[in-house]
Amino acid sequence: MPLETPTRIVRELARHGYNAEREAVTLIAGAADPETTLARAIEHAGADAFRVTAADVRAVLDSGPNATDAPISASSTAATPSDTTTTDADALSESESASTDRSLDPSSSTGETKAETTTSGQSSPPETGGSNSSSGRQSDPSLRSLSITNDMTGQSTGTGEYGDFVKVFKDRYEKLSRQLRGRVNHRPAEAIQSMPGGSDAAMVGLVNDIRSTASGHWLIELEDTTGTFPCLVMKDRKFASAVDELLMDECIAVEGTLADDSGIMFVDSMHWPDVPRTHKPNTADRHVQAALISDVHVGSQEFMAGAWHRFADWLHTDAAEHVEYILIAGDMVEGVGVYPNQDEELDIVDIYDQYEQFSEYLKEVPGDIEIVMIPGNHDAVRLAEPQPGFDEELRDIMSVHDARITSNPSTVTVEGVNVLMYHGVSLDEVIAELPSESASYDEPHKAMYQLLKKRHVAPQYGGHTRLAPEEQDYLVMKEVPDIFHTGHVHKLGWGKYHNVLAVNSGCWQAQTDFQKSVNIDPDAGYAPIVDLDTLDMTVRKFS
Known part of the structure; x- marks a missing residue:
């Protein structure tokens, strides 16, 4: 051809x-x-x-036209990326008709698949044709735009001393309180303590403590830079159930009335930084798509190589001609020593060999697709968040595709669309702490809604989510993203929260023995495809 x-x-x-x-x-x-x-x-x-x-x-x-050799052919001695890779067009056509024109119903927890489904809930017929020819991706590279902000790679200054933690929480408070001070007549805790009893008062603070009283009311202690103050939410208030969705260390605002002795505030209303309901997302000015994937886990015995080959082959077809970006939200490899007895489930036991093999799989992706990746908790970087991008040795190993490597989290602006990429370790804590109707593994995007509401990707410190104290809090959502992309929980879920598209993109690893022991049934082999000009989404299944 x-x-x-x-x-x-x-x-x-x-x-x-x-x-x-x-x-x-x-x-x-x-x-x-x-x-x-x-x-x-x-x-x-x-x-x-x-x-x-x-x-x-x-x-x-x-060198001119005279010094020519024969065109490249199948008899070339160059090594192929993988002896098991199928690139025959007819084979790809067969695999597509069997598996790629399906998507997971976001409203179903059973894993049932059906025709491609957009975020609006409307079904569109499966795509046909194009499987028997190479992709027509012919966009002018000069039309592309990609930039990264909030990358803290190489910027780490924290030493782990007490003063470093004070700095990062002060920065969190300053950034998030700015989102709230315009909504309430805020007074510092120190000033409220000196106000007369019965006065109207309002305060913005970090949640320092939550406990219930003997009568079933809620006592919330808020902290700002001047001190702490107790706030009582009566159980008969309409918003009392929202206390169940509070996490330690998140920033909220309250309004109410001081008790006669000024020792406590009776809360009349609560406010969160939140995404404004009037938020209008940015969109691309041309039809272009991005594939959102995560949790590849190369090196695991359960890595789904066949599904990856089908995904890479599909990217070479006309059906994928508008896919010009792939955003990978962490866990490129399985890692070593991440959970008990992991060595018994490894196909590749050396961490560097795992990245070498991941690089080989990356070669199968068309070279004219832009790739951005962030690390996850299985990757060879520090576990504490924010996680810096990979070191130079690992970057050299994964340089085959000129991928952009940035920290976790980072905001990647693609064709004018702001994509907040975060691996998602804090989702475990959100799901564990909040009521099941607010956050669950079957609907991971709802847990993401909670993070958007709190405008912080990992608000609670001291639990399973590790925090690295830095000069600033890189985990604050200072600006509202247009797309929020996470992974980690190995479940597929998506939806829109105040016009922000939240996507948890599943994984490329079948269920491991460890996952069976903790009742994790992964959604594996899926590739959410987002139209950057409309922010509509379809899901392709390759498993």
Whole structure:
């Protein structure tokens, strides 16, 4: 088949174990004889290379048309990314018709699949055609835009001393209290203590303690930079049930009336930083898509290599021609020593070998797709959040696709759409602490709604979620995201909260013995695909 499009060039390179710089692909596509140019560029790169560069292609083009070799063929001696990878178009067509035109019903906890479903709940018919040809992804790379903010990689300054923790909580309070001070007539705790009894009062503070009284009322102790003050929520108040959704250390505002002795505030209303109901999300100005995935877990015996191959092959088809970005929300590998007896479930026991193998799987993705990844709790970075991006050694191992690597969490702006990427360890704590109707593993996006409401990805400190004290609190949602993307819990769920698309993207690992022991039934082999121009979403199943 003629190499008339950049994507076909990338696919041919990947079939023979090579990746390429985007500029190199553009130069090959524009050559008079792309097939011969590609073959000679590979020869120029050398047998030990894993990437064809623009310099390799320019060297070939500058040498003129007379020094040519035969076009690259199936008999090339270059190693393929994996001997088990199927790239035959007919085989891909068969696998697509069997598995990819289905999606998980977000309203169902049974795992039943059906036709592609958008976030609005409307079904669309399965896509047909395009499976027997390479993708027509021909977008101009100059149209793309991708930037990263809130990346704290290389910025860590915390030493673990008490003063560092004071700094990070002060920063949290200052950032979140700004979201609330416009809604209440805030007074510091120190000032409220000196106000006369019966006065109207309002306070913004971090939740320092929550306990119930003998009469069934709720006593909430709030803390600001001047001190603490007790606030009583009577059990007959309409908003009393909201106390069940409070987490320690989150920031809220209360309004009420002081007792006669000014020693306590009787709460009349509660407020959260929250996402404004009037929030209007940003959208791309052209039709372009992003695949949101997480928890690949290469190195596990339960890693679903077949599902990954089908996903990568699908990315080469016309059905995926608008997918120009892949955002991976952590846990690229299974890691070592993460949970008890994990070594018994490992297919690859060395952590660096796990990343080497992940890099091989990454080669199967079309080289003209932009990839952004953050670490997770199984990755080889510190467990305390925020987690910096991978060190240079691991970045070198995973450099085959020029992936952007940033910290957990980070905000990635793609075509003007702000995507908050967070691996999601705090979801375990939210689900454990809150009522099941507010947060559960079967509906992980509802737990994400709670984090959006609190405007913090990991508000509670001192439990299972570890906190690294830094100069500032990188876990605050200072700006409202357009998309909130998490992983970690290995469950698929999505929905919209005040026009913010919340997506937990499942995993690529079948159920392990450890997961069986803790009753985790993973949603594996799914790829949520978001239309960045509308923020509608479909889900592709490859398992």
